[in-house]
Amino acid sequence: MLHILSASQFNQKELYEILNLAHEMEIILNKGGSEMARGKILATLFYEPSTRTRLSFESAMIRLGGKIISETDVNFSSITKGEVLQDTIRIVSGYSDIVAIRSKTVGDAQLASQYSSVPILNGGDGAGEHPTQALLDLYTIFKQFKLGKETLEVSFVGDLKYGRTVHSLVTILRNFEGIKINFIAPTEIAIPEKYVQQGDKIFTDLSDEILKKSDVIYDTRIQKERFEEFSDYERLKEAFVFDPEKVNKMKDRAILMHPLPRVNEILQTVDVLPQAKYFEQAQNGVPTRMALIAKVLDFF
Ligand code: NCD
Numbered sequence: 001m002l003h004i005l006s007a008s009q010f011n012q013k014e015l016y017e018i019l020n021l022a023h024e025m026e027i028i029l030n031k032g033g034s035e036m037a038r039g040k041i042l043a044t045l046f047y048e049p050s051t052r053t054r055l056s057f058e059s060a061m062i063r064l065g066g067k068i069i070s071e072t073d074v075n076f077s078s079i080t081k082g083e084v085l086q087d088t089i090r091i092v093s094g095y096s097d098i099v100a101i102r103s104k105t106v107g108d109a110q111l112a113s114q115y116s117s118v119p120i121l122n123g124g125d126g127a128g129e130h131p132t133q134a135l136l137d138l139y140t141i142f143k144q145f146k147l148g149k150e151t152l153e154v155s156f157v158g159d160l161k162y163g164r165t166v167h168s169l170v171t172i173l174r175n176f177e178g179i180k181i182n183f184i185a186p187t188e189i190a191i192p193e194k195y196v197q198q199g200d201k202i203f204t205d206l207s208d209e210i211l212k213k214s215d216v217i218y219d220t221r222i223q224k225e226r227f228e229e230f231s232d233y234e235r236l237k238e239a240f241v242f243d244p245e246k247v248n249k250m251k252d253r254a255i256l257m258h259p260l261p262r263v264n265e266i267l268q269t270v271d272v273l274p275q276a277k278y279f280e281q282a283q284n285g286v287p288t289r290m291a292l293i294a295k296v297l298d299f300f
Helices: 012-030 052-063 085-095 108-115 131-144 164-173 208-213 230-236 278-283 285-296
Strands: 041-046 067-071 098-103 120-125 152-157 179-184 201-203 216-219 255-257
Touching: 012 131, 012 285, 041 052, 041 085, 052 067, 052 098, 052 120, 052 131, 052 285, 085 098, 085 108, 098 108, 108 120, 120 131, 131 164, 131 255, 131 278, 131 285, 152 164, 164 179, 255 278, 278 285
Parallel strands: 041 067, 041 098, 098 120, 152 179, 152 216, 179 201, 216 255
Antiparallel strands: none
């Protein structure tokens, strides 16, 4: 049984398979969907706020002809009565064919996989990982560049300490040749050591040089909910703000990505610029998650 728990579980061959399958799913989607998951049920257990991840999982399942059951408010869940995750998962996996889960605790998806009778998809475990987001991010990069065949400079900006999408994407990018990585963050929210490799560059300021030479800038929200001291968040929340002046310094073919939601870090006036890729990126969540659902259900 295939679970999707961490970005580190994939090798290059598997990643190309997922990218090609996502491309096929985009074609299927454009033709109005498919019935390949008819009779199957996806359960979404989301114990932290979500718009894109949950809805694109659900949309993906419905586009494949399947159905969904959903628990979205921890206050209405037996977890609030004191039920442990292990029990919830034992039960919900008996009601469904796949379970997508988001929670605030690192390692919960991994824990869930040990008690589930069906595949678990990690939709974000606290400040840990967000592997399905990283796969749709990779698909976005794959659509723009010749991944593995051209040299790319990818710069991660923002909250690199708590930003789980960064942790997963940088891990996945290690599978490809010719990718240079820059990490740009205030020291308090710098990238954790375990994600840094020899050759990576670490900065505390977003310089014009970075703006000009990056092929991909991956910006992230300062993760307010993860700070122990609110004053630290207040001090860091506008560390970097992308405005048209900054984005216009990027190469014409370069892309500005963001997992969304954005708060203050990218002005809405940037949205019309050709580098702004974040809405298309979010849209890529549907075909990518269709591919992942098809894969864990063993259709391919
Ligand atoms: C991200 C998340 O939940 O980690 N959102 C998403 O899934 N697209 C990023 C964030 O919340 O900042």
